[in-house]
Amino acid sequence: xxxxxxxxxxxxxxxxxxxxxxxxxxxxxxxxxxxxxxxxxxxxxxxxxxxxxxxxxxxxxxxxxxxxxxxxxxxxxxxxxxxxxxxxxxxxxxxxxxxxxxxxxxxxxxxxxxxxxxxxxxxxxxxxxxxxxxxxxxxxxxxxxxxxxxxxxxxxxxxxxxxxxxx
Numbered sequence: 487x488x489x490x491x492x493x494x495x496x497x498x499x500x501x502x503x504x505x506x507x508x509x510x511x512x513x514x515x516x517x518x519x520x521x522x523x524x525x526x527x528x529x530x531x532x533x534x535x536x537x538x539x540x541x542x543x544x545x546x547x548x549x550x551x552x553x554x555x556x557x558x559x560x561x562x563x564x565x566x567x568x569x570x571x572x573x574x575x576x577x578x579x580x581x582x583x584x585x586x587x588x589x590x591x592x593x594x595x596x597x598x599x600x601x602x603x604x605x606x607x608x609x610x611x612x613x614x615x616x617x618x619x620x621x622x623x624x625x626x627x628x629x630x631x632x633x634x635x636x637x638x639x640x641x642x643x644x645x646x647x648x649x650x651x652x653x
Contacts, residue, residue: 510547
């Protein structure tokens with residue numbers, strides 16, 4: 487399909503000029519027939535009128551062809567300029583998109599790193615809490631053995647955790 491689009495600047499003027507030439511031919515044929523009909527009235531006047539009409543038709547056809555080619559070239563230049571502008575806009579948008587994607591990927595990598603750090607910190611906190619609770623339980627057991635009475639009540643913040651260990 488791209489070859490057809492790329493051939494358009496060549497093919498379009500050819501078909502345009504072909505249409506102009508065919509139109510000129512039909513115009514010429516019509517003028518010639520009128521000239522033949524008038525030939526019965528005045529053969530000499532008809533030949534002179536036909537030659538003048540042919541010359542004028544040729545000049546008009548050439549003007550039409552020239553105007554057609556000029557119009558086609560102007561249209562093609564305008565279309566090419568529009569395509570260049572659109573292509574530049576698409577390139578700019580693509581560059582911005584690539585930049586945004588790179589920024590998002592960098593942000594995602596940073597967030598992934600932070601999540602891993604937080605997960606590791608959470609694991610460490612859980613291990614520390616378990617070790618601290620074991621230590622407190624052992625200390626409470628030692629207090630009960632050494633003093634022969636019950637251990638003091640833990641603070642409210644950790645009472646629930648220690649109560650779950652005692653059960």
